Amino acid sequence: MSDRETTPLPSIIFGYGPMLPFVAGALGVWLGTPAWQALALWLTQVWGALILAFVAGVRRGFAFERERASTPVEIATMIPYVVLAGLGVLLPPLWGVMALALGFALATLIDTRAAKRGNAPAFFARLRPTQFPIAVLSLLAIAARAVV
DSSP states (O other), X not given: OOOOSSOOHHHHHHHHGGGHHHHHHHHHHHHSOHHHXXXXXXXXXXXXXXXXXXXXXXXXXXXHHOSGGGSHHHHHTHHHHHHHHHHHHHXXXXXXXHHHHHHHHHHHHHHHHHHHTTSSOTTHHHHHHHHHHHHHHHHHHHHHHHHO
């Protein structure tokens, strides 16, 4: 990981690329046939849980390189990501989607703050506030359709 001023191109590609399935899932839930809606919901939940758990691993991996980022508080910040990822696939669909939306909203805030303090890659302060809201808004769109 890098503390460069600019966001590295691979981080842009692999940061925004995984957000596209959230948008596709929301479109599938809103525009698909009932069978496609169910499939889109399930796939988006699984994808969301995988990505949120991966984000926890990224945070922990960064801490291995930085003694300052290996404090108990910084280690503990990955726990809500993993818990909410698990709940995202274990809870009934509406609640699972809401757990994932909460997880990505928290990751936006926590990772941005950590980047500004040197406890996550510096470019996260610019990347996370535009990256994770894509997932949050898509998941909320799915939740809205689930209650319609």
